[in-house]
Amino acid sequence: MSASRSRQAAADLLIETLDNRRTLDEAMELSETYGALTGPDRGFARAMASAALRQLGRIDKGLAPFLNRPIETAVPPARALLRVGAAQSWILDTPAHAVVSETVNAAKQWARARSASGFLNAVLRKAVNDRTAFDAAPATSVWPDWLTVELMTSLGVEGASALARLQMEEPDLDLTVRDEGFAEDLAKRIGAKRVGLGSLRVASGDVAGVEGYRAGDWWVQDAAAAIPAQLLDIEPGQTVFDLCAAPGGKTMQIAAKGAKTIAVDRSKTRLQRVEENLERTNLREAVEIVAANAETWSPDTLADAILLDAPCSAFGTLRRHPEGAWIKGPDDIARFPEVQLRLLKAAAGLVKPDGTIVYCVCTPLKREGADVVAAALKDAGLERAPITAEEAGPFASALTGAGDLLTLPQDGFAHDAFYISRLRRTA
Template sequence: MASRAAAVDLLRLTANGFTLDQALEACRSFNELEGADRGFARALASTTLRRRGTLDEVIAAHLKVPLKPKQTYLRDIMRITAAQLCLMGTEDHAAAWSAVELAKLRVESKGYTKLVNAIARRLAENGKELAEKQPLRADTPGWLWRKLARAYGTKTASAIAEAHRIEPPLDISLKDPSATIEWPEELGARKIGPRTVRMASAPVPSLPGFEEGAWWVQDVAATLPAEILGAREGEKVFDLCAAPGGKTMQLAATGAEVFAIDHSGLRLERLHANLQRTGLEAVVLEQDLLEWSPANPADRILLDAPCSATGTIRRNPDLLWTSRETQVPDLVRLQKKMLEKALDLLKPGGTLVYAVCSLLPEEGEEQVAALLERRGDVERVPVTSSEIGDLPVINKQGEIRCLPSKLKADGGMDGFFAARLQKKG
């Protein structure tokens, strides 16, 4: 019961603007849980967000009168109950009983205990079957589905939606990619891409090498932009939009002189903690990139620009329901400004990698095509397969286009775009 109540609280926090990660940190009822209860609450909230479209359909199939928009608590109880009965294989009685007990807790839902019980019983009978019948696109908001289908075709859009349904593996980046750390076989750990060890989800701080700072958590796709920047010892490298610092650590590990810039002090605290744990060094500046005027230009720049983050939905399923189509044009305008600014800060002959963890071409491929169209002093430098551990993610233009549907047999990858550009000398 306590774990289900915590799952409802987590859902409420995400509906009020918290990411699921922030909600997990902030939610008191969740943080009072221990061991298996904690794991169950987290899985329940995550599954409910991941499959919300499907769950709403199966609930609606059993409601004579739709719930009113303001009946948020009741709706969340029904959603977590449907998630348990249709998707998670929870015992029928436990799911139905806890749903009724949760409904009894609040004035707004007290009068609906009979309805909650009736829905839970119906879902126990046919919920699984109904959920299986829902199309893959049911769990993707309409605007995102249309954009994905337009960009990649309905087959790939369906494959992306399918990947979003699955809890991703844990990827860690090795500080020294040639290091031979012994990873326990029971974790199913394997090397993938240029510097990643992939394994089933595990409690991070207790894994070997964490305390010594031998690695950090980072999806394999997110490692590629810093890999293709080609930073070398002694070069001046600007990591613009750096926090929380996954890519800063990759760059610092090359021996380059790294300047890590971000305007968010809160996010930079995590970057500092990351550098401290791994023993890596960078000059960290809390600074609005658009107003920054360093004394000297850089040899290489990584611009990991703010974006829709639609590439990270499988790790942050809350984004499915909190991202808005209307945010995208503003982000595209900001990315364009940042690209121009980054080129101003680059030496002639220098290299710039532009990256976004987005699935949307307007933030990636089209942003770079427009830049090349308007500026004669920049050219694209195609990426080669050997630079990125032979991952099959290079498009016709020699850019990196990762999709969650790629590497399916191996556990997938986040969506990412990266292009390497050179400012003519």
């Protein structure tokens, strides 16, 4: 019974994400079937849903030979259970008899799926014995076709393929340590590897169980996401604006360097996360939190430095949030370059002459990275302050000819894809 409940919960998570266009984190909050599970059943349900989302396009290609209609035409519970069954067999190596019997049982016990149980049984019995089409599907078919074209246009065929292969692996957990001086010691105690510019890496798992969580000694932040704030080169006491700050990963880095930090975000809900994160890490007093649109916000003083982590398509974080490839479409991401350019131009007016702006986006799409920076350099009173190989350290191979960073799998260890440019106000 509990084995089939975990299959039903995994399928429910897929319906919440793919049909109702929510993130997997939101789905796990909302799904009552998932919420009712405990212990290993809950962990297995999450693992099945996560594996299915991570390789969704390949799974659909793998199932296609056993279906006489496109999978999209199946009713949502049947479609979701098919994908859950395939993910168990082809990715999680669940024994064939358990895949078929427990996934079909899940359908029989689920009113909305009951009528599809015979169909599921027939398809899954074939699928567990034949993964040929799944194995033959190219890595880039983890994404919908339109996104593969987008990523190939920005990164080339090999670059996009490398990103897709990375998405198929379960990512580790990266931590940023509040007090850099304790990083080495903490790394030893929790058995972490040092990666990037001072991040610690542990296997993914229960975050709150890692030593130092409650004391606020560290926070979760991908090794590439930790770079932008490091490039600000802040002196203690300087005024730094963190525009687009929530949930506050980079705000904490800036505050931990002793800067007078103003964290601006237009989402009051997301600013609550900033507040919680600052409280937990004992950095709350160093930061003023402002709910405002950074395009029109007019503070009393100019900043010594600004970090602008602009809203973006977030396709550089698909290995952590693979559902992003399926719940966003071309129309959802079309507006970003204009918004990013407006925010960058606004930032140029908020920093002192000679002051630094670090612009970053967690996407490898050229039109949200290099193209936005090129447009701002034309008429926003900014010049590039190229990032040096010494500053980039293990990310040096990610430096562009112009001195920006585009962090991709080429750096030799897995991390998110970010575009980062450092600019200076000229007058």
